Amino acid sequence: MKLFDVYPLFDINIVKGKGCHVWDDKGQEYLDLYGGHAVISIGHCHPHYVEMLTKQLNNLGFYSNSVINKLQVELAERLGKASGYEDYQFFLINSGAEANENA
Structure with a gap:
């Protein structure tokens, strides 16, 4: 089985995010200006967000x-x-x- 081809994909494999930046699997850094679904408006890996999610997930997902x-x-x-x-x-x-x- 493969993923449904909803729209053409850019040849970029995002593997990490921090604040308002993301990195691909080749180490290229990008300013994350994505405004679509599941947007993280506080930035990627915000310490408070990660702490609160971890705390909740340790209790109940x-x-x-x-x-x-x-x-x-x-x-x-x-x-x-x-x-x-x-x-x-x-x-x-x-x-x-x-x-x-x-x-």
Whole structure:
């Protein structure tokens, strides 16, 4: 089996990222200006991001939205306060398809 050919690929194999730079398998450094899906707006390998992800993954990587997850509740409360929309409801999803399915 091979990957589906969605669009032509550049002959660049990105193997590492740090801050706003990425490197290919030949050691060539690039300024990462990518603005598509799964963008890491805080930069690659940000120490706080890595620390928090590691901490969470050491406890639990993922679980269903069908059970109580206190981290999700805390996130909703914090986002409500930060945005000024505390009376709104919050639904955690990761794709447009899920948004449409649950609209």
